[in-house]
Amino acid sequence: MRSLKLLFYSKVPKMKIVHTPEELREARYALNGRVGFVPTMGALHNGHLSLIQKSRAQNEHTIVSVFVNPTQFLAGEDFATYPKRTQADIKICELAGVDILFMPNTEAMYDACEPSIIAPSTKAYILEGLARPGHFDGVLRVVLKLFNLTKPNRAYFGKKDAQQLYLIQNMVKTLFLDLEIVPCEIVREDDGLALSSRNVYLNAHERQEALLLSKSLKVASHAIMGKERDCEKIKAEMRTTLAPLHVEYVEILNRDFDTIPSIELGNCIILVCAKVGTTRLIDNLWI
Secondary structure: OOOOOOOOOOOOOOOEEEOOHHHHHHHHHOOOOOEEEEEEOOOOOHHHHHHHHHHHHHOOEEEEEEOOOHHHOOOOOOOOOOOOOHHHHHHHHHHHOOOEEEOOOHHHHOOOOOOOOOOOHHHHOOOHHHHOOOHHHHHHHHHHHHHHHHOOOEEEEEOOOHHHHHHHHHHHHHOOOOOEEEEEOOOEOOOOOEOOHHHHHOOHHHHHHOHHHHHHHHHHHHHHHOOOOEHHHHHHHHHHHOOOOEEEEEEEEEOOOOEOOEOOOOOEEEEEEEEEOOEEEEEEEEO
């Protein structure tokens, strides 16, 4: 994996690390100027770093959270084994110029008696939500809590989790939240593999097999550049490329996550999910 590309700042204030909502509120209210927020589950890589750097460029202050959120994991998923690199994450955020790093535990974030957030059934129970029912309820629940605590002007999310990005944008719009969601481009290894904290699960052979996801998207891109517009034909070509893997879905939707019969240039997303060994990976291409 490529080394982290850290930008060093000559006048970076000392980063404050906080662990409770009370500490976060106090630190947040001490900030003057625009605040950018980057929520993460830790095990930071260049994809996360690109979000932090974009926030640094667009705001006077940046808050990062590191919290492996239990409510978005289903039974049998990798919550207990999700990669954790606490000291490395702290150092990365410090060197990247983060102002506040929020690292709560589960008890700090959840109460035994609290309202739930239910993601929209029509858009949250397809693709990722079909394979992981209830996953997005947990995502929206924790993100709303984090927005309420950090009160950012802007929040930064990667396009790799395209369905998550759409649902968060929808939540911000429909709940009238006063912040801007900034979508950020997918960051890839030199060979095309989309960065993911779960890539550490892959052995050397699986690492090579994982390249079939990005290869299938290139196949789709070449077909579109060749004037192919039929979504079913493009998906069939992608599935041929992905044949060695256990494919969960290959889909082409518009950016409102509606099914479309033909490519709409500037308004569609090609999405793929497959298991490589036991590791579930996703990738996509915005057209």
